[in-house]
Structure formats: C-alpha cells, structure tokens
Amino acid sequence: MSGTILVLGAGGNVGRPLVKALLAQGEKVRAATRSGDAVEGAGGVVFDYANPAMLAAALDGVDRAYLMLPAGHVEALALLLPVVELLAARRIKIVFQSAMGVNADDNIPYRQVELAIERSGTPFVILRPNWFADNFHTYWKAGVDHGVIAVPAGQGRTSFIDARDIAASAAAALSRGDFDGQAWDLTGPEALGYAEAAQLLSDVLGKPVRYEAVDDARFIDQLSSAGVSRAYAEFLAAIFHPVREGWTAAVTDAVPRLTGQAARSLRTYAEDHRQALAG
Ligand SMILES: NC(=O)c1ccc[n+]([C@@H]2O[C@H](COP(=O)([O-])OP(=O)(O)OC[C@H]3O[C@@H](n4cnc5c(N)ncnc54)[C@H](OP(=O)(O)O)[C@@H]3O)[C@@H](O)[C@H]2O)c1
Structure with missing residues (x-):
C-alpha cells in the first residue's frame, strides 16, 4: 500500500x-x-x-x-x-x-x-x-483534582488501556495487510478496580485520591453540572453497567500481537502523564 x-x-x-x-x-x-x-x-x-x-x-x-x-x-x-x-x-x-x-x-x-x-x-x-487509562486526565480529572473519583463502577475491575497502545495497534492495522478482516479486543495488561486505580494515582501523584462508588443518577448530575451533555452523561452511565458486571476485566494479548510490544500498565500511564494528572 x-x-x-x-x-x-x-x-x-x-x-x-x-x-x-x-x-x-x-x-x-x-x-x-x-x-x-x-x-x-x-x-x-x-x-x-x-x-x-x-x-x-x-x-x-x-x-x-x-x-x-x-x-x-x-x-x-x-x-x-x-x-x-x-x-x-x-x-x-x-x-x-x-x-x-x-x-x-x-x-x-x-x-x-x-x-x-x-x-x-x-x-x-x-x-x-477497553476503557482508556487516559480518562483519568480527561473525564475524571476534576475528581482526581478533588481527591475523589466518583463513578458508578461498583466493585468491577477494568483492564484500562493506554491511548498510545491503541494508536500503536491502529498503526499496525493500517500499515499491514495481514490483519485485514479481523476484529481485536484491545486491553491493558491487568484488570484493576477503581479503588486500586485511585490508590495507584495517589502513590504516583503523592496526594490522596480515593474511589467513591456512586449511583447512575448522581453520576449523571455530576457530569451534567460539569458541562457534559445530559445525553452523553446518560450514555456513559449506561456503559458502566458492563463494568459492574465484570465484563471489562478481561485481559487480551491483542496489543503485543499487533504491535510486538507489551501493553503499558496503568502505573506507566500515570507516571508518563503525571503533569496532565496533577496540573
Ligand atoms: N474513552 C474511553 O474509555 C473509550 C473506550 C472505548 C472506546 N472509546 C471510543 O473512542 C472514541 C473516542 O476516541 P478519542 O478519545 O481518541 O477521541 P476524542 O479525542 O474524543 O476525539 C477525537 C477528535 O474528534 C474531533 N471532533 C470532535 N467533534 C467532531 C466533529 N463533529 N466532526 C469532526 N471531528 C470532530 C476533535 O478534534 P477537533 O476539535 O480538532 O475537530 C477531537 O480531537 C469514541 O468513539 C469512544 O466511544 C472510548
């Protein structure tokens, strides 16, 4: 090509x-x-x-x-x-x-x-x-700033993926022909609950960050008052249902198979985005 x-x-x-x-x-x-x-x-x-x-x-x-x-x-x-x-x-x-x-x-x-x-x-x-690690410095940034990530994830775990690994996978899929006709579930290397993710951010940023499990109504109100459209806030609330059910905890080897490189951990993401997370 x-x-x-x-x-x-x-x-x-x-x-x-x-x-x-x-x-x-x-x-x-x-x-x-x-x-x-x-x-x-x-x-x-x-x-x-x-x-x-x-x-x-x-x-x-x-x-x-x-x-x-x-x-x-x-x-x-x-x-x-x-x-x-x-x-x-x-x-x-x-x-x-x-x-x-x-x-x-x-x-x-x-x-x-x-x-x-x-x-x-x-x-x-x-x-x-899967859910992007990068959401912590975009959607959930206000929560990180205030020390409380309040989302309706229950006790569900997620194998967060670094956007750079999605990009590397996409580059491989675009530049090579041997993946044509295929579908790939892209994940990070391990599944973490939001409480573990908050603790990890706390360690990396050197300040308290905790997770608070909230219900859909409070989550939607929170996002709407932060300027997110109500329709999109409702969409985000709806897609936390599979998180609570454990469907986002799967870990695949798609990133290493597509890119030849291990997928980045949430810790690597946080260390590399320390400024964006803390700024
Ligand atoms: N975040 C997650 O956890 C997650 C997980 C799984 C899948 N996804 C999917 O990933 C996608 C988002 O990926 P992303 O975060 O890389 O995208 P993004 O950064 O939100 O958006 C990409 C770019 O789209 C442009 N854009 C916005 N509105 C536009 C419009 N009306 N017409 C043309 N361009 C427009 C914006 O650039 P300009 O302002 O320069 O035009 C923006 O920089 C969504 O489909 C989401 O469902 C997200």
Whole structure:
C-alpha cells in the first residue's frame, strides 16, 4: 500500500499518537480535524461529521482511513454510516475504532457500524479498546483534582488501556495487510478496580485520591453540572453497567500481537502523564 492514510479524529487522544506513529513509519498521512490545522507535522484537512459530504474532497490519493466517533457524540449510526459508505465506495480500507463489548448484541449502534463495515466489501480491521487509562486526565480529572473519583463502577475491575497502545495497534492495522478482516479486543495488561486505580494515582501523584462508588443518577448530575451533555452523561452511565458486571476485566494479548510490544500498565500511564494528572 503506497497511498495516503486519512486519520479522522486526528487531534484527539488516539488520533495524535497515531499520526505520530504513522509518520515515524514513513507513511503519508492526512489529518482530519474541524479546524483543518496540521497535526504533529501531517497536513490537515477540514472535516466535520455533521457534514459527511465534505469528506469526498479529502479522499484524493487515500487508500486507508482510520475511523472513529469523536467522544461526546451518541449518534453513531447517523454520523458514521455516511462516512463508511463514502470510504467503501472507493474501496478505501477502514480501520474502525469501536469499543470493547459491543459485539455482545447486534442491536448496539457501534456493532451495527461494525456490521456495515464488514458487509461493505472494503478491506477492514475492527479495534475494540477497553476503557482508556487516559480518562483519568480527561473525564475524571476534576475528581482526581478533588481527591475523589466518583463513578458508578461498583466493585468491577477494568483492564484500562493506554491511548498510545491503541494508536500503536491502529498503526499496525493500517500499515499491514495481514490483519485485514479481523476484529481485536484491545486491553491493558491487568484488570484493576477503581479503588486500586485511585490508590495507584495517589502513590504516583503523592496526594490522596480515593474511589467513591456512586449511583447512575448522581453520576449523571455530576457530569451534567460539569458541562457534559445530559445525553452523553446518560450514555456513559449506561456503559458502566458492563463494568459492574465484570465484563471489562478481561485481559487480551491483542496489543503485543499487533504491535510486538507489551501493553503499558496503568502505573506507566500515570507516571508518563503525571503533569496532565496533577496540573
Ligand atoms: N474513552 C474511553 O474509555 C473509550 C473506550 C472505548 C472506546 N472509546 C471510543 O473512542 C472514541 C473516542 O476516541 P478519542 O478519545 O481518541 O477521541 P476524542 O479525542 O474524543 O476525539 C477525537 C477528535 O474528534 C474531533 N471532533 C470532535 N467533534 C467532531 C466533529 N463533529 N466532526 C469532526 N471531528 C470532530 C476533535 O478534534 P477537533 O476539535 O480538532 O475537530 C477531537 O480531537 C469514541 O468513539 C469512544 O466511544 C472510548
């Protein structure tokens, strides 16, 4: 493959390290953002999911694309299916960032996007990451600041994955052909409960951080008053159900198999993001 790789969500948690990794491999990369600014040295192109038709102008010379739904959006089918159609019509290989567990039920919107890609006839790889370690310096940052991470996780454990490992897995799936047609559950190397995760952050940051199990209603109110849309807060509350049920505790070897490198631990994540977590 010698064409250009289009990265959607290029300025985000996974997109930015993905662009970096692809450029380091010598790939040609086009970075899609709403501003059209360059990302990590890759030329930018303006794209908004609200207007999928504008993507057509960005596809010149593109033979592979990284597709994701930006966080904060819940309309997976409405926003992603038109993009899948545009890419598949040009036989552009799609590497889709889905989410771990969505294949439990074909009615889940992300699963329906996966199925549309699988049936489209274009080459594809599906990546299903578990909960990101990076949520601790984004969604749960206010909690870390206040010393209390209050989420409805019960006693459930999660094999948190570092966004850099998702990016490295995505780079492998995009640049190699031997993973085509496959779906991978991406996890970190061990499953931790939120109390253990809070203790670990406490150790690394040198200040008290504890976990408080809350119910959905309090969690939704908390996020809504922090500016998250009610619909997205409800979506996040709903996806804590599988956490409480123990479904996010699985550990896979997908990251080492895709990248040749061990997946980073939550401690490595925390040490490397000490400034973002403490700032
Ligand atoms: N966080 C988790 O624990 C977790 C776990 C499993 C799966 N996931 C999935 O991973 C995805 C999020 O990945 P991420 O955190 O890497 O993404 P992200 O950082 O939230 O978003 C990526 C980029 O999308 C761009 N964007 C936002 N709205 C847009 C729009 N309307 N049109 C075009 N671009 C837009 C933003 O860049 P600009 O402002 O520059 O345009 C943003 O930097 C979601 O689909 C989520 O469901 C997340």
